[in-house]
Amino acid sequence: MPSAASAKLPWRKEIYVIMSAEPLLSLxxxxxxxxGVRALKGVSFEVNPGEVHCLAGENGCxxxxxxxxxxxxYTPESDAELYFDGKPITAMTPTLAQSLGIQVIWQDLALxxxxxxxxxxxxQYAVNGKYGLVDKRAIEQAAxxxxxxxxxxxxxxxxxxxxxxxxxxxxxxxxxxxxxxxLVFMDEPTAxxxxxxxxxxxxxxxxLSASGVAVVFVSHRLAEVLEISDRITVLRDGSLVGVFxxxxxxxxxxxxxxxxxxxxxxxxxxDHDDKPVVLSVRGLSRAGEFEDVxxxxxxxxxxxxxxxxxxxxxxxxxxxxxxxxxQSGEVLIDGKKVDFHSNRDAIRAGVAYLSEDRLSLGLNQxxxxxxxxxxxSLDRLLSGGLIxxxxxxxxxxxxxxxxxxxxxLPEDPIxxxxxxxxxxxxxxxxxAIGPKILILDAPTVGVDVGARAGIFEIVRKLAAEGLSIIVxxxxxxxxxxxxxxxxxxxxxxxxxxxxxxxxSLTELESAIYx
Amino acid sequence: MRRxxxxxxxxxxxxxxxxxxxxxxSFATDRFLTISNAFDVLNVSAVNIIFAVGLLVVxxxxxxxxxxxVAASVVQYVTVLALNALGGGNWAEGFIIxxxxxxxxxxxxxxxxxxxxxxxxxxxISTFNIxxxxxxxxxxxxxxxxxxxxxxxxxxxxxREMSDGSxxxxxxxxxxxxxxxxATWFMISRTTVGxxxxxxxxxxxxxxxxxINIGAMHYISFGWLGLMAGIAGLMQAHYAQxxxxxxxxxxELDVLAATVLGGARLGGGKGSxxxxxxxVLMVSITQSGLNLMGVSPFAFKMIVGAIILIAITLxxxxxDKLLPSALRTSTKKGxxxx
Numbered sequence: 001m002p003s004a005a006s007a008k009l010p011w012r013k014e015i016y017v018i019m020s021a022e023p024l025l026s027l028x029x030x031x032x033x034x035x036g037v038r039a040l041k042g043v044s045f046e047v048n049p050g051e052v053h054c055l056a057g058e059n060g061c062x063x064x065x066x067x068x069x070x071x072x073x074y075t076p077e078s079d080a081e082l083y084f085d086g087k088p089i090t091a092m093t094p095t096l097a098q099s100l101g102i103q104v105i106w107q108d109l110a111l112x113x114x115x116x117x118x119x120x121x122x123x124q125y126a127v128n129g130k131y132g133l134v135d136k137r138a139i140e141q142a143a144x145x146x147x148x149x150x151x152x153x154x155x156x157x158x159x160x161x162x163x164x165x166x167x168x169x170x171x172x173x174x175x176x177x178x179x180x181x182x183l184v185f186m187d188e189p190t191a192x193x194x195x196x197x198x199x200x201x202x203x204x205x206x207x208l209s210a211s212g213v214a215v216v217f218v219s220h221r222l223a224e225v226l227e228i229s230d231r232i233t234v235l236r237d238g239s240l241v242g243v244f245x246x247x248x249x250x251x252x253x254x255x256x257x258x259x260x261x262x263x264x265x266x267x268x269x270x271d272h273d274d275k276p277v278v279l280s281v282r283g284l285s286r287a288g289e290f291e292d293v294x295x296x297x298x299x300x301x302x303x304x305x306x307x308x309x310x311x312x313x314x315x316x317x318x319x320x321x322x323x324x325x326x327q328s329g330e331v332l333i334d335g336k337k338v339d340f341h342s343n344r345d346a347i348r349a350g351v352a353y354l355s356e357d358r359l360s361l362g363l364n365q366x367x368x369x370x371x372x373x374x375x376x377s378l379d380r381l382l383s384g385g386l387i388x389x390x391x392x393x394x395x396x397x398x399x400x401x402x403x404x405x406x407x408x409l410p411e412d413p414i415x416x417x418x419x420x421x422x423x424x425x426x427x428x429x430x431x432a433i434g435p436k437i438l439i440l441d442a443p444t445v446g447v448d449v450g451a452r453a454g455i456f457e458i459v460r461k462l463a464a465e466g467l468s469i470i471v472x473x474x475x476x477x478x479x480x481x482x483x484x485x486x487x488x489x490x491x492x493x494x495x496x497x498x499x500x501x502x503x504s505l506t507e508l509e510s511a512i513y514x
Numbered sequence: 515m516r517r518x519x520x521x522x523x524x525x526x527x528x529x530x531x532x533x534x535x536x537x538x539x540s541f542a543t544d545r546f547l548t549i550s551n552a553f554d555v556l557n558v559s560a561v562n563i564i565f566a567v568g569l570l571v572v573x574x575x576x577x578x579x580x581x582x583x584v585a586a587s588v589v590q591y592v593t594v595l596a597l598n599a600l601g602g603g604n605w606a607e608g609f610i611i612x613x614x615x616x617x618x619x620x621x622x623x624x625x626x627x628x629x630x631x632x633x634x635x636x637x638x639i640s641t642f643n644i645x646x647x648x649x650x651x652x653x654x655x656x657x658x659x660x661x662x663x664x665x666x667x668x669x670x671x672x673x674r675e676m677s678d679g680s681x682x683x684x685x686x687x688x689x690x691x692x693x694x695x696x697a698t699w700f701m702i703s704r705t706t707v708g709x710x711x712x713x714x715x716x717x718x719x720x721x722x723x724x725x726i727n728i729g730a731m732h733y734i735s736f737g738w739l740g741l742m743a744g745i746a747g748l749m750q751a752h753y754a755q756x757x758x759x760x761x762x763x764x765x766e767l768d769v770l771a772a773t774v775l776g777g778a779r780l781g782g783g784k785g786s787x788x789x790x791x792x793x794v795l796m797v798s799i800t801q802s803g804l805n806l807m808g809v810s811p812f813a814f815k816m817i818v819g820a821i822i823l824i825a826i827t828l829x830x831x832x833x834d835k836l837l838p839s840a841l842r843t844s845t846k847k848g849x850x851x852x
Binding site for chain 1: 704705707708709713716717719720723725784
């Protein structure tokens with residue numbers, strides 16, 4: 001192989017780097033079929049040594065399938081070609097992928113909660129010891145070395161379950177480095193990180209890339225994709241849309257490539273001063289969470305609350321929803337003072353809260369779409385003390401069509417739906433109680449760009465119908481384009497209120513992330 | 515030392531509770547804190563500890579087993595019948611037969627859980643009934659009193675008469691128990707197989723993605739418990755000097771409670787041999803203390819149940835959670851980082 005030979009000559013390699021690097025990984029004509037459905041329709045993919053490459057596309061476009069082909073979990077149809085370091089690879093297996101230095105950091109991290117940080121990072125040494133024995137020194141040294149390479153200090157003896165999610169992410173990256181990684185896939189690494197943690201992760205990825213490790217980044221957050229990547233490969237419906245350099249790329253262009261549609265973003269903010277006040281919060285405080293919070297929310301108004309994770313946004317929402325009790329201050333709904341003892345009181349008063357963690361708290365995954373949809377409004381379906389099947393069917397079909405949820409049968413388990421459709425059902429669940437106030441906490445986490453736009457279309461429609469909505473998000477564009485007013489929370493206090501019509505998105509972003 | 519305590523908070527709490535319990539009992543009765551009573555407790559607990567370290571391995575790997583005590587009954591019966599058919603046999607043959615029968619019964623459970631994909635509690639409740647049903651059917655409930663002579667003769671490694679006239683003995687079941695503990699400890703904490711078992715119990719999907727052979731994990735964990743159950747069955751026959759088909763029936767829940775008390779987590783990934791030993795001893799000490807205090811045996815179960823509840827609450831609940839919420843806000847902020 002000429003390429004393999006040339007790689008051994010340092011001066012030749014340098015020339016290659018200057019001209020155009022020899023790809024580290026190259027795939028051609030990858031086709032994968034599951035039960036008659038083509039998941040990948042002849043995709044090509046290339047990663048250069050040391051580059052940060054973004055794999056973009058909506059859920060179900062074939063990103064995960066492609067990663068699984070590269071790591072040997074799935075076998076593509078026989079006419080596919082796979083080269084690593086210029087050498088053809090006929091049959092990829094997970095073991096071979098690992099020995100070639102291909103590592104994947106899965107979205108769920110696949111770490112071991114009960115083990116210590118050291119045991120997690122050095123797990124490869126723990127399962128591959130000499131004579132079947134565990135070498136604790138080797139594990140600890142490997143862990144120390146990997147963390148040092150990332151420039152991070154984490155207590156090696158701490159059980160993993162005691163670490164915050166951002167540090168677990170780092171542990172997962174460190175574990176990949178122990179295996180002498182040359183190519184690291186990161187599947188949605190920032191989905192549960194705050195902005196500052198994301199920045200930190202981005203620094204780490206840059207360091208990795210500078211030390212010669214190629215990183216393939218899979219993310220829904222286009223801002224960070226554009227910030228970090230050298231090139232972007234876009235997939236849509238199992239086909240390659242194209243490979244693009246990041247220079248000159250914009251978020252809306254990437255969105256268009258991913259979805260094949262064009263989403264125009266425009267500020268929708270409007271005045272609602274003539275409408276009655278639905279929710280009035282006066283000097284609300286809860287020690288250690290938020291302090292002296294006051295605001296009015298009018299009929300049909302959409303209020304955005306932003307700020308970094310830990311600024312007290314979710315805690316405020318949970319208090320408004322009656323799950324926590326405020327220590328001082330008052331809440332008025334329709335001018336009447338309310339005192340919620342639990343969220344049952346809040347629901348009765350017309351407050352609905354869509355939780356941040358939709359997958360584990362908001363929906364009951366194994367249950368059917370219909371059962372999930374009526375979960376919050378069961379008492380409205382009673383007929384003689386029993387749930388009336390016809391009333392239930394009415395409610396289900398009404399909301400499914402109103403929110404445009406794409407489903408097979410209402411009896412299918414909800415986990416069969418995509419993230420965006422699950423989120424619609426979660427919203428429908430709360431709309432079915434006929435709320436006056438809807439609080440959406442991080443409504444687009446884990447939802448595709450295309451589906452995000454759909455969710456905010458729903459929000460706009462509901463607001464036009466007179467529902468008062470609070471949108472909590474740490475993504476500035478989300479609140480900027482979709483709300484009437486943006487409140488910026490810092491350390492539990494209302495720091496500032498912005499009108500999207502009076503400042504640019506960049507100004508808002510720099511105010512929040514500064 | 516800090517590391518040792520931090521890594522084993524449950525075991526450490528249990529040890530403290532046990533010391534307090536012993537102190538209390540030694541004031542309540544003058545015969546409790548004697549060497550001979552300590553040896554009594556060990557002799558009585560040996561069989562349960564052997565069961566417990568076997569069960570520990572299954573719990574660590576995320577499974578559960580209800581059938582091991584009746585499996586041990588089957589082992590006892592089959593082993594003694596086989597030995598009698600062989601014309602008596604000896605200790606080596608006894609251990610080999612008991613171990614092999616126990617191992618195969620463990621493999622039956624592993625097969626059901628792994629191959630037929632039945633969750634372990636359901637699979638082992640079924641085998642619990644099947645093993646016990648078959649045993650009662652074929653034996654018609656008849657006990658065997660005619661054991662080979664070597665099996666029913668007490669093997670004493672160390673004995674001594676104390677100055678107060680009491681008798682101290684270190685018997686075979688205790689020695690076997692210690693060997694089983696060492697073997698289990700070595701397997702789960704020093705070998706790669708042990709690490710894989712912990713990993714599999716902790717996060718099965720994570721373990722699978724790491725290329726760990728999940729089927730092997732099932733056979734190893736249930737097989738190990740089967741082996742331990744076989745050995746425990748033989749020791750029980752030796753200790754009781756008879757084989758009664760239903761003698762061990764019901765033992766599984768006592769052992770399970772003691773093992774969980776010792777810090778093993780139902781759901782996998784956590785547990786230690788020392789915790790197991792402490793858990794079983796804790797229950798035995800309580801019973802022994804109550805006995806010496808002259809408490810009615812009818813009250814034992816109730817008191818043991820209460821002790822298990824208290825000990826588990828102490829070791830798994832952070833104390834601040836027991837306080838009213840108003841007093842908790844300050845502590846909560848500290849932990850908000852997690």
